[in-house]
Amino acid sequence: MKAEVINPFLESAKLVLHQLIQISPSTGTLAVKSVKPIDDHIWIQIGMTGQLSGNIIFGLHEQVAMRIVSAMMGGFTITELDEMGRSAISELGNMISGNAGILLSNQGVVVDITPPSVLHGEAFAGSMPEKALTIPLLMDGIGELDIQVLIS
16 A cells, blocks of 8 residues: 555545635644544545555544534534435545545546445444554544545
């Protein structure tokens, strides 16, 4: 797994978050972390095929997801991640991954992405490898969004 594969996703996530919710996230430390289900977290999984294959997973606490969805909806208060909220957070993952696919294409790497799947807590268990290249995006007043790359 090459560390440079994560850069288009990082760049794209920063751009999309800035466009959607007018924040400029800072970048945490790149690391290899265990991929495991965590209660009260959701995971947006995007598959990738083509010259790169595997998954990109965006992991975030439910409260962070609700804050992002609230900001996406013009500040409307979200108290639970209902079907509309799950759709909105799913679309966030889709927008980040689609934009990253374009950035990769501009570098000569042809990829396709799958529609996003939103997984919750234990539903995430057993479906992924044990380790992923991970980089957190830190958003003031909102929380952390982990970008996990499981690409070969």
